Amino acid sequence: MITVERLTKKYGNTLAVDDITFTAAAGRVTGFLGPNGAGKSTTMRIMVGLTRATAGTVTISGRKFADLPNPGLEVGVLLDASAQHAGRSGREILTLAQRLMGLPKARVEEMLEAVSLTPDEASRRVGEYSLGMRQRLGIATALIGDPEVLILDEPANGLDPAGIRWMRDLLRGYADRGGTVLLSSHLLHEIEVIADDIVMIGHGRIVSQGAKTELLHAAGTLVRAVDLARLEQALTDWGLTVSPTGDGALWTDADAALVGTVALESGIALTELRAAEGAGLEEMFLELTSTTQREGAPA
Numbered sequence: 597m598i599t600v601e602r603l604t605k606k607y608g609n610t611l612a613v614d615d616i617t618f619t620a621a622a623g624r625v626t627g628f629l630g631p632n633g634a635g636k637s638t639t640m641r642i643m644v645g646l647t648r649a650t651a652g653t654v655t656i657s658g659r660k661f662a663d664l665p666n667p668g669l670e671v672g673v674l675l676d677a678s679a680q681h682a683g684r685s686g687r688e689i690l691t692l693a694q695r696l697m698g699l700p701k702a703r704v705e706e707m708l709e710a711v712s713l714t715p716d717e718a719s720r721r722v723g724e725y726s727l728g729m730r731q732r733l734g735i736a737t738a739l740i741g742d743p744e745v746l747i748l749d750e751p752a753n754g755l756d757p758a759g760i761r762w763m764r765d766l767l768r769g770y771a772d773r774g775g776t777v778l779l780s781s782h783l784l785h786e787i788e789v790i791a792d793d794i795v796m797i798g799h800g801r802i803v804s805q806g807a808k809t810e811l812l813h814a815a816g817t818l819v820r821a822v823d824l825a826r827l828e829q830a831l832t833d834w835g836l837t838v839s840p841t842g843d844g845a846l847w848t849d850a851d852a853a854l855v856g857t858v859a860l861e862s863g864i865a866l867t868e869l870r871a872a873e874g875a876g877l878e879e880m881f882l883e884l885t886s887t888t889q890r891e892g893a894p895a
C-alpha cells in the first residue's frame with residue numbers, strides 16, 4: 597500500500613503538487629491520471645526519494661522510502677525507461693540489479709523471459725533498443741526483486757497494442773496476487789481499461805478519486821435531441837454543466853432522470869438518453885482539469 601498525505605512540492609513559484617492525499621491499495625491497480633504537467637511525475641519521484649517534498653509525507657507499506665533497507669525488494673520503480681545506461685546490454689542492467697539486491701542469478705533469465713526480451717535482444721546495447729524494448733526492460737528491472745508495490749510512470753509509452761495488452765495482463769495478475777500497482781498516464785483510455793481505482797490530478801491538485809466503477813457511474817449523461825441547440829440552452833438555464841461531444845450529442849453532469857425532466861418541461865423531444873460512462877469520464881476529466889487552472893497557466 598502507498599499512502600500519500602498532504603503532499604506539496606514547490607519549484608520556486610511553481611506549485612507542482614498542491615496538498616494531495618490519496619492511497620493506492622494492495623490488490624488493486626490505481627491509475628494516476630492527469631494531463632501533461634499535472635504533477636504525476638513529481639509525486640512519483642517524491643515517493644521513491646528522488647525529489648524532496650516541500651511538505652507532507654509518503655509511505656510505502658507503512659515506511660518512508662529512505663527507511664527501506666533494500667528498497668528493490670519492497671518497491672519496483674519505472675520512472676524513465678530511457679534513463680538506462682545506453683552502453684550496457686539489457687542482460688547487464690538486469691544482472692546489476694540482481695547483484696545489488698542479493699538475488700539468485702537465475703532471476704535475470706527469468707525476468708527476460710517474463711518481459712519477452714529474446715536472448716539476442718538481451719545481449720544488445722540498450723542504446724539500440726526501441727522505446728518499447730526499454731519499457732520491457734524497465735518493467736523487468738522493477739519486478740526482479742519481487743516487490744509488493746509497483747510505481748510506474750507512463751509504462752505504456754512506446755508499447756505497441758500487443759505490448760499494451762501484455763502489460764495490462766501482467767499488472768492485472770500482479771495486483772490479483774495482492775500487489776499494489778500505481779501507474780500514471782495522461783491518456784484516459786489507458787487508465788480506464790486497467791485501473792480499479794482512479795486518482796485524477798490537474799495542476800497539482802486532486803480533482804477526483806475513487807473506484808473506477810463509481811466514477812463511471814457518476815460520469816454524467818449523454819443525450820441527443822432533434823433540436824440540440826434548444827436542449828443545450830434548456831439544460832444550461834437549469835444551471836447544469838453541458839458540453840457538446842463533437843458527434844452530435846451533449847454531455848451533462850446531471851443524471852438521466854433530471855435531463856429527461858428538463859426536456860419534458862421544455863417540450864423538447866429526445867432521441868437518446870443514457871449514462872455516459874467512458875465518454876462521460878473523458879468529459880469529466882476535461883472539465884475537472886480545466887477548472888483547476890493555476891492563475892496564469894496556459895489552458
Ligand SMILES: Nc1ncnc2c1ncn2[C@@H]1O[C@H](COP(=O)(O)OP(=O)(O)OP(=O)(O)O)[C@@H](O)[C@H]1O
Pocket residue numbers: 607610611612630631632633634635636637638639781782
Ligand atoms: N525540476 C523541476 N524544476 C522546476 N519545475 C519542475 C521540475 N519538475 C517539474 N516541474 C514543474 O512541475 C509541474 C509538474 O510537472 P510533472 O512532471 O510532475 O507533471 P506530469 O503530470 O508528470 O506531466 P507529464 O504527463 O507531462 O509527464 C510542471 O509545471 C513542471 O514544469
